[in-house]
Amino acid sequence: MPTIRPLGPADPARIASFKVTGRIGEGGHGVVYAAETGSGERVAVKVLQRRFWEDDEVRRAFGADLRQAQRVTGEHIARVLAYGIHQQRLYYACEYVDGPSLWEIVERRGPRQADEIEALAVATLSALASVHAAGTAHGGFKPGSVLLGPDGPRVIDFGVGRALDGPPTPGRLIGTSPFTAPEHLVGAGPGPDGDMFAWAGTMVYAATGHPPFGQDSVPAVISRILSETPDLSALPGTLLDAVTACLDKVPARRPTARELLARLTGAGLTAAPAAGWSAPAAPPLPPDILEPGLSGRAVSSPAAPDRAAQAAPASAAAAPSARTAGAAAAVPVALAAVPLAPGPQEEPMEVPAAGRHGRGHRDRTYVLAGAALALIVAVMVALVVSPGDPPRARIPGAVGSPLPPGAVPSAAVPSLPETPAPPPGATVEPTPVPSPSPEKPEKSERPLPVAPPTTTHPPAPVLHVSPGRVRVKSDYDFAVNIRLRAPGGAVTWRATITEGAVLSSTRGRIRAGSSATITVYGTPYCSTSKVRFTSNGGTRTVTIVWGGVRC
Numbered sequence: 001m002p003t004i005r006p007l008g009p010a011d012p013a014r015i016a017s018f019k020v021t022g023r024i025g026e027g028g029h030g031v032v033y034a035a036e037t038g039s040g041e042r043v044a045v046k047v048l049q050r051r052f053w054e055d056d057e058v059r060r061a062f063g064a065d066l067r068q069a070q071r072v073t074g075e076h077i078a079r080v081l082a083y084g085i086h087q088q089r090l091y092y093a094c095e096y097v098d099g100p101s102l103w104e105i106v107e108r109r110g111p112r113q114a115d116e117i118e119a120l121a122v123a124t125l126s127a128l129a130s131v132h133a134a135g136t137a138h139g140g141f142k143p144g145s146v147l148l149g150p151d152g153p154r155v156i157d158f159g160v161g162r163a164l165d166g167p168p169t170p171g172r173l174i175g176t177s178p179f180t181a182p183e184h185l186v187g188a189g190p191g192p193d194g195d196m197f198a199w200a201g202t203m204v205y206a207a208t209g210h211p212p213f214g215q216d217s218v219p220a221v222i223s224r225i226l227s228e229t230p231d232l233s234a235l236p237g238t239l240l241d242a243v244t245a246c247l248d249k250v251p252a253r254r255p256t257a258r259e260l261l262a263r264l265t266g267a268g269l270t271a272a273p274a275a276g277w278s279a280p281a282a283p284p285l286p287p288d289i290l291e292p293g294l295s296g297r298a299v300s301s302p303a304a305p306d307r308a309a310q311a312a313p314a315s316a317a318a319a320p321s322a323r324t325a326g327a328a329a330a331v332p333v334a335l336a337a338v339p340l341a342p343g344p345q346e347e348p349m350e351v352p353a354a355g356r357h358g359r360g361h362r363d364r365t366y367v368l369a370g371a372a373l374a375l376i377v378a379v380m381v382a383l384v385v386s387p388g389d390p391p392r393a394r395i396p397g398a399v400g401s402p403l404p405p406g407a408v409p410s411a412a413v414p415s416l417p418e419t420p421a422p423p424p425g426a427t428v429e430p431t432p433v434p435s436p437s438p439e440k441p442e443k444s445e446r447p448l449p450v451a452p453p454t455t456t457h458p459p460a461p462v463l464h465v466s467p468g469r470v471r472v473k474s475d476y477d478f479a480v481n482i483r484l485r486a487p488g489g490a491v492t493w494r495a496t497i498t499e500g501a502v503l504s505s506t507r508g509r510i511r512a513g514s515s516a517t518i519t520v521y522g523t524p525y526c527s528t529s530k531v532r533f534t535s536n537g538g539t540r541t542v543t544i545v546w547g548g549v550r551c
Protein backbone atom coordinates (compact mmCIF):
# COMPACT_ATOMS: atom_id res chain seq x y z
CA MET A 1 0.00 0.00 0.00
CA PRO A 2 1.24 3.55 -0.61
CA THR A 3 3.05 5.13 2.29
CA ILE A 4 1.07 8.13 3.50
CA ARG A 5 3.30 10.75 5.06
CA PRO A 6 2.14 13.55 7.35
CA LEU A 7 1.35 16.89 5.79
CA GLY A 8 4.01 19.58 5.77
CA PRO A 9 3.43 23.28 6.48
CA ALA A 10 3.06 24.01 2.76
CA ASP A 11 0.48 21.29 2.18
CA PRO A 12 -3.20 22.21 2.06
CA ALA A 13 -5.58 21.06 4.79
CA ARG A 14 -8.47 20.99 2.33
CA ILE A 15 -8.76 20.80 -1.42
CA ALA A 16 -12.22 21.87 -2.48
CA SER A 17 -14.53 19.68 -0.43
CA PHE A 18 -11.88 17.09 0.38
CA LYS A 19 -10.15 16.93 3.73
CA VAL A 20 -6.47 16.25 3.11
CA THR A 21 -5.08 13.63 5.47
CA GLY A 22 -1.58 12.95 4.18
CA ARG A 23 0.87 13.05 1.36
CA ILE A 24 1.23 9.97 -0.83
CA GLY A 25 3.92 11.05 -3.23
CA GLU A 26 5.09 13.42 -5.89
CA GLY A 27 5.45 12.73 -9.59
CA GLY A 28 6.59 14.72 -12.57
CA HIS A 29 3.33 16.67 -12.77
CA GLY A 30 2.41 17.33 -9.17
CA VAL A 31 1.76 16.05 -5.67
CA VAL A 32 -0.64 13.25 -4.77
CA TYR A 33 -2.47 13.58 -1.45
CA ALA A 34 -4.57 11.14 0.51
CA ALA A 35 -7.85 12.80 1.36
CA GLU A 36 -11.37 12.09 2.54
CA THR A 37 -14.77 13.01 1.27
CA GLY A 38 -17.39 14.45 3.58
CA SER A 39 -18.62 10.91 4.24
CA GLY A 40 -15.16 9.68 5.15
CA GLU A 41 -14.38 7.84 1.91
CA ARG A 42 -10.69 7.83 1.09
CA VAL A 43 -9.65 9.41 -2.19
CA ALA A 44 -6.40 10.39 -3.87
CA VAL A 45 -6.12 14.01 -4.96
CA LYS A 46 -3.44 15.05 -7.39
CA VAL A 47 -2.56 18.73 -7.32
CA LEU A 48 -0.68 19.73 -10.44
CA GLN A 49 2.19 22.14 -10.59
CA ARG A 50 1.16 25.74 -10.94
CA ARG A 51 2.62 26.13 -14.43
CA PHE A 52 -0.24 24.00 -15.78
CA TRP A 53 -2.85 26.35 -14.33
CA GLU A 54 -0.99 29.31 -15.80
CA ASP A 55 -1.16 27.88 -19.31
CA ASP A 56 -4.53 28.77 -20.87
CA GLU A 57 -4.23 26.01 -23.42
CA VAL A 58 -3.50 23.35 -20.82
CA ARG A 59 -6.28 24.60 -18.55
CA ARG A 60 -8.77 24.35 -21.35
CA ALA A 61 -7.58 20.90 -22.41
CA PHE A 62 -7.54 19.74 -18.79
CA GLY A 63 -11.17 20.70 -18.33
CA ALA A 64 -12.26 19.03 -21.54
CA ASP A 65 -10.23 15.88 -21.02
CA LEU A 66 -11.06 15.43 -17.36
CA ARG A 67 -14.74 15.85 -18.08
CA GLN A 68 -14.47 12.98 -20.52
CA ALA A 69 -12.36 11.00 -18.09
CA GLN A 70 -15.04 11.39 -15.45
CA ARG A 71 -17.35 9.33 -17.61
CA VAL A 72 -15.00 6.36 -17.68
CA THR A 73 -16.05 3.50 -15.46
CA GLY A 74 -14.80 -0.04 -15.21
CA GLU A 75 -13.56 -2.68 -12.85
CA HIS A 76 -9.92 -1.83 -13.50
CA ILE A 77 -10.24 1.93 -13.45
CA ALA A 78 -9.62 4.34 -10.58
CA ARG A 79 -12.56 6.59 -11.32
CA VAL A 80 -12.12 10.34 -11.56
CA LEU A 81 -14.43 11.79 -8.93
CA ALA A 82 -13.87 15.51 -9.24
CA TYR A 83 -11.55 18.04 -10.78
CA GLY A 84 -11.08 21.73 -10.53
CA ILE A 85 -8.86 24.53 -9.42
CA HIS A 86 -7.43 24.88 -5.96
CA GLN A 87 -5.40 27.96 -5.11
CA GLN A 88 -4.29 28.49 -8.67
CA ARG A 89 -3.51 24.86 -9.26
CA LEU A 90 -5.41 22.28 -11.23
CA TYR A 91 -6.37 19.22 -9.27
CA TYR A 92 -8.32 16.04 -9.74
CA ALA A 93 -9.56 13.50 -7.26
CA CYS A 94 -9.87 9.85 -8.00
CA GLU A 95 -10.57 6.61 -6.21
CA TYR A 96 -7.85 5.66 -3.81
CA VAL A 97 -6.09 2.40 -4.66
CA ASP A 98 -4.50 0.66 -1.74
CA GLY A 99 -1.46 -0.79 -3.45
CA PRO A 100 1.84 0.00 -5.12
CA SER A 101 2.26 0.82 -8.77
CA LEU A 102 3.53 -1.74 -11.24
CA TRP A 103 6.66 0.33 -11.51
CA GLU A 104 7.22 0.24 -7.74
CA ILE A 105 6.63 -3.48 -7.51
CA VAL A 106 8.97 -4.30 -10.38
CA GLU A 107 11.64 -2.03 -8.91
CA ARG A 108 11.28 -3.79 -5.58
CA ARG A 109 10.71 -7.35 -6.60
CA GLY A 110 11.88 -7.61 -10.16
CA PRO A 111 10.05 -8.78 -13.27
CA ARG A 112 6.70 -10.46 -12.77
CA GLN A 113 5.80 -14.07 -13.38
CA ALA A 114 3.99 -15.14 -16.54
CA ASP A 115 0.56 -15.63 -14.95
CA GLU A 116 0.73 -12.25 -13.28
CA ILE A 117 1.72 -10.55 -16.55
CA GLU A 118 -1.13 -12.25 -18.38
CA ALA A 119 -3.62 -11.11 -15.76
CA LEU A 120 -2.10 -7.67 -15.85
CA ALA A 121 -2.50 -7.62 -19.63
CA VAL A 122 -6.19 -8.52 -19.47
CA ALA A 123 -6.97 -6.08 -16.66
CA THR A 124 -5.17 -3.15 -18.25
CA LEU A 125 -6.64 -3.85 -21.69
CA SER A 126 -10.06 -3.88 -20.11
CA ALA A 127 -9.29 -0.50 -18.53
CA LEU A 128 -7.98 0.96 -21.79
CA ALA A 129 -11.00 -0.38 -23.67
CA SER A 130 -13.23 1.52 -21.20
CA VAL A 131 -11.17 4.67 -21.60
CA HIS A 132 -11.30 4.48 -25.40
CA ALA A 133 -15.00 3.63 -25.41
CA ALA A 134 -15.60 6.90 -23.55
CA GLY A 135 -14.05 8.74 -26.46
CA THR A 136 -10.82 9.62 -24.77
CA ALA A 137 -7.31 8.22 -24.46
CA HIS A 138 -4.96 7.72 -21.58
CA GLY A 139 -2.17 9.74 -23.13
CA GLY A 140 0.55 8.73 -20.69
CA PHE A 141 0.23 5.03 -20.03
CA LYS A 142 3.27 3.57 -18.26
CA PRO A 143 4.07 1.24 -15.36
CA GLY A 144 3.33 4.06 -12.90
CA SER A 145 -0.23 4.28 -14.30
CA VAL A 146 -1.09 0.80 -13.06
CA LEU A 147 -1.75 0.43 -9.35
CA LEU A 148 -1.95 -3.06 -7.91
CA GLY A 149 -4.84 -2.90 -5.50
CA PRO A 150 -6.13 -5.69 -3.29
CA ASP A 151 -8.73 -6.62 -5.90
CA GLY A 152 -6.46 -6.37 -8.93
CA PRO A 153 -4.84 -3.74 -11.11
CA ARG A 154 -6.42 -0.33 -11.53
CA VAL A 155 -5.39 2.21 -14.13
CA ILE A 156 -5.00 5.83 -13.02
CA ASP A 157 -4.39 9.17 -14.73
CA PHE A 158 -6.30 8.51 -17.95
CA GLY A 159 -6.97 11.62 -19.97
CA VAL A 160 -4.54 13.67 -17.95
CA GLY A 161 -1.51 13.08 -20.16
CA ARG A 162 -3.38 14.37 -23.16
CA ALA A 163 -4.12 17.63 -21.44
CA LEU A 164 -0.73 18.21 -19.91
CA ASP A 165 1.48 17.41 -22.85
CA GLY A 166 0.09 20.38 -24.69
CA PRO A 167 -0.27 20.84 -28.39
CA PRO A 168 2.53 19.88 -30.74
CA THR A 169 4.50 22.77 -32.06
CA PRO A 170 7.43 22.67 -34.41
CA GLY A 171 10.50 21.74 -32.44
CA ARG A 172 8.63 20.55 -29.36
CA LEU A 173 8.38 16.91 -28.59
CA ILE A 174 5.21 15.37 -27.27
CA GLY A 175 5.69 12.74 -24.65
CA THR A 176 8.59 12.39 -22.31
CA SER A 177 8.36 8.75 -21.38
CA PRO A 178 10.27 5.80 -22.82
CA PHE A 179 6.85 4.24 -23.42
CA THR A 180 5.88 7.01 -25.84
CA ALA A 181 4.66 5.91 -29.27
CA PRO A 182 6.78 6.86 -32.30
CA GLU A 183 4.09 9.05 -33.83
CA HIS A 184 4.11 11.25 -30.73
CA LEU A 185 7.80 11.81 -31.14
CA VAL A 186 7.16 13.44 -34.47
CA GLY A 187 4.24 15.59 -33.44
CA ALA A 188 1.07 13.53 -33.44
CA GLY A 189 -1.19 13.92 -30.43
CA PRO A 190 -1.93 11.19 -27.94
CA GLY A 191 -4.72 8.81 -28.86
CA PRO A 192 -5.88 5.21 -28.47
CA ASP A 193 -3.25 3.92 -30.91
CA GLY A 194 -0.50 5.50 -28.87
CA ASP A 195 -1.97 3.96 -25.71
CA MET A 196 -1.66 0.52 -27.32
CA PHE A 197 2.02 1.11 -28.02
CA ALA A 198 2.57 2.26 -24.44
CA TRP A 199 0.57 -0.71 -23.14
CA ALA A 200 2.83 -3.12 -25.02
CA GLY A 201 5.92 -1.39 -23.63
CA THR A 202 4.47 -1.67 -20.14
CA MET A 203 3.99 -5.42 -20.58
CA VAL A 204 7.62 -5.69 -21.66
CA TYR A 205 8.59 -3.73 -18.57
CA ALA A 206 6.61 -6.12 -16.36
CA ALA A 207 8.39 -9.07 -17.96
CA THR A 208 11.92 -7.68 -18.03
CA GLY A 209 12.10 -4.79 -15.57
CA HIS A 210 13.07 -2.38 -18.36
CA PRO A 211 11.29 -0.30 -20.98
CA PRO A 212 11.49 -2.03 -24.37
CA PHE A 213 13.61 0.68 -25.94
CA GLY A 214 15.90 1.24 -22.97
CA GLN A 215 16.21 4.37 -20.88
CA ASP A 216 19.83 5.31 -21.27
CA SER A 217 19.85 8.61 -23.15
CA VAL A 218 17.20 10.67 -24.81
CA PRO A 219 18.50 10.52 -28.40
CA ALA A 220 19.23 6.82 -28.16
CA VAL A 221 15.79 5.99 -26.82
CA ILE A 222 14.03 8.19 -29.36
CA SER A 223 16.03 6.64 -32.11
CA ARG A 224 15.13 3.12 -31.01
CA ILE A 225 11.43 3.94 -30.55
CA LEU A 226 11.34 5.28 -34.08
CA SER A 227 13.10 2.46 -35.81
CA GLU A 228 13.85 -0.66 -33.83
CA THR A 229 12.11 -3.82 -32.83
CA PRO A 230 12.72 -4.70 -29.22
CA ASP A 231 13.60 -8.04 -27.78
CA LEU A 232 10.36 -9.64 -26.60
CA SER A 233 11.74 -13.01 -25.63
CA ALA A 234 10.99 -12.56 -21.91
CA LEU A 235 7.24 -12.21 -22.51
CA PRO A 236 4.90 -15.11 -21.91
CA GLY A 237 4.21 -16.79 -25.26
CA THR A 238 0.50 -16.05 -24.86
CA LEU A 239 1.19 -12.32 -25.15
CA LEU A 240 3.87 -12.31 -27.81
CA ASP A 241 1.63 -11.69 -30.82
CA ALA A 242 -0.42 -9.08 -29.02
CA VAL A 243 2.60 -7.11 -27.85
CA THR A 244 4.35 -7.40 -31.20
CA ALA A 245 1.27 -6.07 -32.99
CA CYS A 246 0.96 -3.14 -30.59
CA LEU A 247 4.58 -2.15 -31.08
CA ASP A 248 4.01 -1.65 -34.79
CA LYS A 249 5.47 1.71 -35.82
CA VAL A 250 2.37 2.39 -37.91
CA PRO A 251 -0.42 3.39 -35.52
CA ALA A 252 -3.23 2.23 -37.80
CA ARG A 253 -1.85 -1.30 -37.86
CA ARG A 254 -2.05 -1.72 -34.10
CA PRO A 255 -5.04 -3.63 -32.74
CA THR A 256 -7.53 -1.87 -30.51
CA ALA A 257 -7.80 -2.63 -26.81
CA ARG A 258 -11.18 -4.18 -27.37
CA GLU A 259 -9.95 -6.48 -30.13
CA LEU A 260 -6.99 -7.62 -28.09
CA LEU A 261 -9.07 -8.14 -25.00
CA ALA A 262 -11.45 -10.37 -26.95
CA ARG A 263 -8.51 -12.26 -28.41
CA LEU A 264 -6.81 -12.86 -25.07
CA THR A 265 -9.91 -13.73 -23.09
CA GLY A 266 -10.99 -15.95 -25.98
CA ALA A 267 -7.69 -17.78 -25.49
CA GLY A 268 -8.57 -18.36 -21.84
CA LEU A 269 -6.65 -15.53 -20.16
CA THR A 270 -8.36 -13.79 -17.26
CA ALA A 271 -7.73 -10.72 -15.14
CA ALA A 272 -6.84 -12.85 -12.12
CA PRO A 273 -3.50 -14.61 -11.90
CA ALA A 274 -3.52 -18.29 -11.01
CA ALA A 275 -2.23 -17.62 -7.51
CA GLY A 276 -4.48 -14.59 -7.03
CA TRP A 277 -3.34 -11.05 -6.52
CA SER A 278 -1.00 -10.81 -3.64
CA ALA A 279 -1.47 -7.02 -3.42
CA PRO A 280 2.13 -6.78 -2.40
CA ALA A 281 3.15 -3.93 -0.19
CA ALA A 282 6.02 -2.02 -1.63
CA PRO A 283 8.06 -0.10 0.87
CA PRO A 284 8.86 3.48 -0.13
CA LEU A 285 11.65 3.79 -2.62
CA PRO A 286 14.73 5.84 -1.91
CA PRO A 287 14.39 9.33 -3.38
CA ASP A 288 17.11 8.76 -5.96
CA ILE A 289 15.06 6.11 -7.70
CA LEU A 290 12.95 7.71 -10.33
CA GLU A 291 10.34 6.17 -12.50
CA PRO A 292 11.74 5.52 -15.94
CA GLY A 293 11.51 8.66 -17.95
CA LEU A 294 13.45 10.15 -20.79
CA SER A 295 15.31 12.15 -18.26
CA GLY A 296 18.73 11.34 -19.48
CA ARG A 297 19.38 9.57 -16.19
CA ALA A 298 19.43 5.86 -15.81
CA VAL A 299 17.21 4.47 -13.11
CA SER A 300 19.30 3.04 -10.37
CA SER A 301 17.78 -0.08 -9.07
CA PRO A 302 18.47 -1.51 -5.65
CA ALA A 303 19.36 -5.15 -5.45
CA ALA A 304 15.90 -6.41 -4.68
CA PRO A 305 15.84 -9.69 -2.83
CA ASP A 306 13.74 -11.65 -5.25
CA ARG A 307 14.98 -9.88 -8.29
CA ALA A 308 18.15 -11.85 -8.71
CA ALA A 309 16.08 -14.99 -8.85
CA GLN A 310 14.17 -13.66 -11.84
CA ALA A 311 15.44 -14.56 -15.25
CA ALA A 312 15.62 -11.03 -16.62
CA PRO A 313 17.98 -11.19 -19.54
CA ALA A 314 21.07 -9.11 -19.06
CA SER A 315 20.68 -7.64 -22.48
CA ALA A 316 17.35 -6.17 -21.50
CA ALA A 317 18.93 -3.90 -18.95
CA ALA A 318 18.94 -0.15 -19.36
CA ALA A 319 20.67 -0.55 -22.69
CA PRO A 320 18.74 -1.93 -25.63
CA SER A 321 19.04 -5.51 -26.65
CA ALA A 322 21.82 -6.62 -28.99
CA ARG A 323 19.11 -7.33 -31.52
CA THR A 324 17.98 -3.74 -31.57
CA ALA A 325 21.27 -1.98 -31.12
CA GLY A 326 22.52 -2.38 -34.64
CA ALA A 327 19.54 -0.74 -36.23
CA ALA A 328 19.99 2.49 -34.33
CA ALA A 329 22.75 3.65 -36.59
CA ALA A 330 20.50 3.41 -39.60
CA VAL A 331 17.85 5.78 -38.25
CA PRO A 332 17.66 8.77 -40.54
CA VAL A 333 16.34 11.06 -37.81
CA ALA A 334 18.38 14.14 -37.12
CA LEU A 335 18.74 14.33 -33.39
CA ALA A 336 21.36 16.99 -33.23
CA ALA A 337 18.98 19.33 -31.45
CA VAL A 338 18.14 16.85 -28.72
CA PRO A 339 19.99 17.70 -25.54
CA LEU A 340 21.93 14.76 -24.23
CA ALA A 341 21.25 15.61 -20.64
CA PRO A 342 17.88 17.30 -20.57
CA GLY A 343 16.51 18.79 -17.41
CA PRO A 344 13.69 17.40 -15.40
CA GLN A 345 11.49 14.77 -16.88
CA GLU A 346 8.77 17.30 -17.54
CA GLU A 347 10.81 19.61 -19.73
CA PRO A 348 9.88 19.37 -23.38
CA MET A 349 12.67 18.01 -25.47
CA GLU A 350 13.69 19.75 -28.62
CA VAL A 351 13.47 17.77 -31.82
CA PRO A 352 13.56 18.83 -35.43
CA ALA A 353 10.31 20.37 -36.60
CA ALA A 354 7.64 17.89 -37.40
CA GLY A 355 4.21 18.06 -38.96
CA ARG A 356 1.39 19.53 -36.93
CA HIS A 357 -1.46 17.19 -36.73
CA GLY A 358 -3.21 15.00 -34.25
CA ARG A 359 -3.38 16.92 -31.02
CA GLY A 360 -3.08 20.18 -32.87
CA HIS A 361 -6.21 19.41 -34.77
CA ARG A 362 -7.89 18.17 -31.63
CA ASP A 363 -6.94 21.32 -29.81
CA ARG A 364 -8.34 23.52 -32.51
CA THR A 365 -11.50 21.49 -32.34
CA TYR A 366 -11.59 21.95 -28.60
CA VAL A 367 -10.99 25.65 -28.92
CA LEU A 368 -13.91 26.02 -31.28
CA ALA A 369 -16.12 23.65 -29.37
CA GLY A 370 -15.05 25.30 -26.15
CA ALA A 371 -15.91 28.73 -27.44
CA ALA A 372 -19.33 27.58 -28.56
CA LEU A 373 -19.98 25.83 -25.30
CA ALA A 374 -18.73 28.79 -23.36
CA LEU A 375 -21.27 30.98 -25.07
CA ILE A 376 -24.06 28.59 -24.26
CA VAL A 377 -22.83 28.08 -20.78
CA ALA A 378 -22.32 31.74 -20.20
CA VAL A 379 -25.95 32.49 -20.59
CA MET A 380 -26.92 29.74 -18.22
CA VAL A 381 -25.07 30.87 -15.17
CA ALA A 382 -26.98 32.59 -12.46
CA LEU A 383 -26.13 34.08 -9.15
CA VAL A 384 -28.34 34.38 -6.15
CA VAL A 385 -27.47 36.63 -3.28
CA SER A 386 -29.08 36.61 0.09
CA PRO A 387 -28.43 38.38 3.37
CA GLY A 388 -28.14 35.26 5.37
CA ASP A 389 -31.42 33.46 5.46
CA PRO A 390 -33.89 33.17 2.61
CA PRO A 391 -35.84 34.58 0.93
CA ARG A 392 -33.15 35.09 -1.62
CA ALA A 393 -33.05 37.50 -4.46
CA ARG A 394 -32.09 35.99 -7.75
CA ILE A 395 -29.98 37.86 -10.22
CA PRO A 396 -28.78 36.78 -13.59
CA GLY A 397 -25.15 36.02 -14.09
CA ALA A 398 -24.49 39.40 -15.59
CA VAL A 399 -23.04 38.00 -18.74
CA GLY A 400 -24.78 40.43 -20.96
CA SER A 401 -26.97 37.91 -22.73
CA PRO A 402 -30.54 36.97 -22.13
CA LEU A 403 -30.86 33.64 -20.43
CA PRO A 404 -32.37 30.88 -22.51
CA PRO A 405 -35.96 30.20 -21.65
CA GLY A 406 -36.29 27.60 -18.99
CA ALA A 407 -32.62 27.54 -18.10
CA VAL A 408 -32.49 30.05 -15.30
CA PRO A 409 -35.31 32.42 -14.51
CA SER A 410 -34.26 35.94 -15.18
CA ALA A 411 -34.98 38.76 -12.82
CA ALA A 412 -33.98 42.30 -12.23
CA VAL A 413 -30.82 42.82 -10.28
CA PRO A 414 -31.94 43.68 -6.80
CA SER A 415 -30.14 46.11 -4.65
CA LEU A 416 -28.21 44.30 -2.02
CA PRO A 417 -29.68 44.44 1.42
CA GLU A 418 -27.99 46.45 4.08
CA THR A 419 -27.34 45.23 7.55
CA PRO A 420 -29.56 47.58 9.56
CA ALA A 421 -28.78 48.37 13.18
CA PRO A 422 -25.36 48.52 14.73
CA PRO A 423 -24.56 45.54 16.85
CA PRO A 424 -25.87 45.89 20.39
CA GLY A 425 -22.45 45.66 21.94
CA ALA A 426 -21.03 48.67 20.12
CA THR A 427 -19.17 51.00 22.43
CA VAL A 428 -19.91 54.68 22.52
CA GLU A 429 -17.03 56.80 23.64
CA PRO A 430 -17.32 60.48 24.58
CA THR A 431 -15.49 62.94 22.43
CA PRO A 432 -12.68 64.41 24.51
CA VAL A 433 -13.16 68.08 25.34
CA PRO A 434 -9.99 70.13 25.36
CA SER A 435 -9.38 71.66 28.74
CA PRO A 436 -8.10 75.22 28.86
CA SER A 437 -4.36 75.27 29.17
CA PRO A 438 -2.98 77.30 32.07
CA GLU A 439 0.16 78.16 30.03
CA LYS A 440 -1.89 79.91 27.40
CA PRO A 441 -3.81 82.77 28.98
CA GLU A 442 -7.01 83.61 27.31
CA LYS A 443 -7.28 87.02 25.70
CA SER A 444 -10.68 87.47 27.16
CA GLU A 445 -11.34 87.07 30.78
CA ARG A 446 -14.82 86.01 30.06
CA PRO A 447 -15.04 82.28 30.16
CA LEU A 448 -15.74 80.68 26.81
CA PRO A 449 -18.90 78.76 26.52
CA VAL A 450 -18.15 75.08 26.92
CA ALA A 451 -19.99 72.77 24.63
CA PRO A 452 -21.95 70.13 26.42
CA PRO A 453 -20.22 66.73 26.30
CA THR A 454 -21.17 64.84 23.16
CA THR A 455 -21.15 61.14 22.34
CA THR A 456 -20.71 59.84 18.78
CA HIS A 457 -21.32 56.35 17.45
CA PRO A 458 -18.41 54.93 15.51
CA PRO A 459 -19.69 53.75 12.18
CA ALA A 460 -21.32 50.39 12.57
CA PRO A 461 -19.61 47.61 10.68
CA VAL A 462 -21.69 46.40 7.81
CA LEU A 463 -20.71 43.95 5.11
CA HIS A 464 -21.85 44.59 1.55
CA VAL A 465 -21.49 41.74 -0.90
CA SER A 466 -21.61 42.37 -4.65
CA PRO A 467 -21.09 39.48 -7.05
CA GLY A 468 -19.55 40.67 -10.27
CA ARG A 469 -19.84 39.41 -13.77
CA VAL A 470 -19.39 35.74 -14.38
CA ARG A 471 -16.24 35.17 -16.37
CA VAL A 472 -16.45 32.17 -18.63
CA LYS A 473 -13.09 31.53 -20.18
CA SER A 474 -13.99 28.15 -21.58
CA ASP A 475 -16.67 25.56 -21.15
CA TYR A 476 -14.83 24.53 -18.03
CA ASP A 477 -13.26 27.62 -16.66
CA PHE A 478 -15.79 29.74 -14.74
CA ALA A 479 -15.04 32.39 -12.21
CA VAL A 480 -17.01 34.97 -10.32
CA ASN A 481 -15.52 37.92 -8.51
CA ILE A 482 -17.30 38.97 -5.37
CA ARG A 483 -16.63 42.43 -4.04
CA LEU A 484 -16.85 42.88 -0.32
CA ARG A 485 -17.26 46.38 1.05
CA ALA A 486 -17.24 47.82 4.51
CA PRO A 487 -19.01 51.20 4.15
CA GLY A 488 -19.35 51.49 7.91
CA GLY A 489 -16.81 50.25 10.43
CA ALA A 490 -14.08 47.71 9.80
CA VAL A 491 -15.34 44.26 9.00
CA THR A 492 -13.70 40.94 9.73
CA TRP A 493 -15.13 38.20 7.56
CA ARG A 494 -14.87 34.51 6.93
CA ALA A 495 -16.15 32.64 3.91
CA THR A 496 -17.14 29.06 3.53
CA ILE A 497 -18.22 27.37 0.38
CA THR A 498 -20.16 24.28 -0.39
CA GLU A 499 -18.88 21.67 -2.79
CA GLY A 500 -18.17 22.47 -6.39
CA ALA A 501 -16.07 25.57 -6.32
CA VAL A 502 -12.97 27.06 -4.81
CA LEU A 503 -12.40 30.42 -3.16
CA SER A 504 -9.33 32.55 -3.68
CA SER A 505 -9.38 33.40 0.03
CA THR A 506 -11.48 32.37 2.95
CA ARG A 507 -11.00 35.12 5.52
CA GLY A 508 -9.95 38.71 5.77
CA ARG A 509 -10.42 42.12 7.30
CA ILE A 510 -11.63 45.17 5.46
CA ARG A 511 -10.83 48.58 6.83
CA ALA A 512 -13.69 51.00 7.35
CA GLY A 513 -14.74 52.42 4.00
CA SER A 514 -12.62 49.97 2.00
CA SER A 515 -13.31 46.94 -0.12
CA ALA A 516 -11.80 43.63 -1.08
CA THR A 517 -12.44 41.23 -3.91
CA ILE A 518 -12.39 37.48 -3.79
CA THR A 519 -12.79 35.07 -6.66
CA VAL A 520 -14.89 31.96 -6.77
CA TYR A 521 -13.65 29.41 -9.27
CA GLY A 522 -16.38 27.15 -10.49
CA THR A 523 -15.75 23.79 -11.98
CA PRO A 524 -18.44 21.22 -12.53
CA TYR A 525 -21.52 21.76 -14.49
CA CYS A 526 -25.02 21.78 -13.23
CA SER A 527 -24.19 22.26 -9.62
CA THR A 528 -24.87 24.97 -7.12
CA SER A 529 -22.26 26.51 -4.88
CA LYS A 530 -23.11 28.61 -1.89
CA VAL A 531 -20.61 31.05 -0.48
CA ARG A 532 -21.51 32.10 3.03
CA PHE A 533 -19.85 35.16 4.52
CA THR A 534 -20.02 35.56 8.26
CA SER A 535 -18.74 38.77 9.72
CA ASN A 536 -19.22 41.33 12.45
CA GLY A 537 -21.13 43.25 9.80
CA GLY A 538 -23.73 40.60 9.19
CA THR A 539 -24.06 37.33 7.33
CA ARG A 540 -24.46 37.14 3.60
CA THR A 541 -24.92 34.21 1.28
CA VAL A 542 -24.18 34.18 -2.43
CA THR A 543 -25.66 31.27 -4.31
CA ILE A 544 -24.06 30.50 -7.64
CA VAL A 545 -25.85 28.24 -10.04
CA TRP A 546 -23.27 26.92 -12.46
CA GLY A 547 -25.29 26.34 -15.55
CA GLY A 548 -24.23 24.28 -18.49
CA VAL A 549 -25.28 22.62 -21.66
CA ARG A 550 -25.70 19.27 -19.97
CA CYS A 551 -27.92 20.43 -17.15
Ligand SMILES: Nc1ncnc2c1ncn2[C@@H]1O[C@H](COP(=O)(O)OP(=O)(O)OP(=O)(O)O)[C@@H](O)[C@H]1O
Pocket residue numbers: 002024025026027028029030031032044078094095096097098099100101144145147156157291
Ligand atom coordinates in the same frame (compact mmCIF):
# COMPACT_ATOMS: atom_id res chain seq x y z
N1 LIG B 1 -5.43 6.86 -6.97
C1 LIG B 1 -4.34 6.61 -6.24
N2 LIG B 1 -4.42 5.85 -5.13
C2 LIG B 1 -3.33 5.60 -4.38
N3 LIG B 1 -2.09 6.03 -4.68
C3 LIG B 1 -1.95 6.80 -5.78
C4 LIG B 1 -3.05 7.14 -6.62
N4 LIG B 1 -2.62 7.90 -7.65
C5 LIG B 1 -1.30 8.03 -7.47
N5 LIG B 1 -0.88 7.38 -6.37
C6 LIG B 1 0.49 7.27 -5.86
O1 LIG B 1 1.03 8.57 -5.69
C7 LIG B 1 2.41 8.57 -5.99
C8 LIG B 1 2.71 9.66 -6.99
O2 LIG B 1 1.95 9.37 -8.14
P1 LIG B 1 2.14 10.14 -9.50
O3 LIG B 1 1.05 9.74 -10.43
O4 LIG B 1 2.29 11.60 -9.20
O5 LIG B 1 3.53 9.58 -9.96
P2 LIG B 1 4.14 9.62 -11.41
O6 LIG B 1 3.46 8.62 -12.26
O7 LIG B 1 5.60 9.47 -11.23
O8 LIG B 1 3.79 11.08 -11.81
P3 LIG B 1 3.55 11.76 -13.22
O9 LIG B 1 2.51 10.93 -13.93
O10 LIG B 1 3.04 13.08 -12.78
O11 LIG B 1 4.86 11.80 -13.90
C9 LIG B 1 2.74 7.17 -6.51
O12 LIG B 1 3.31 6.42 -5.47
C10 LIG B 1 1.41 6.62 -6.89
O13 LIG B 1 1.39 5.22 -6.78
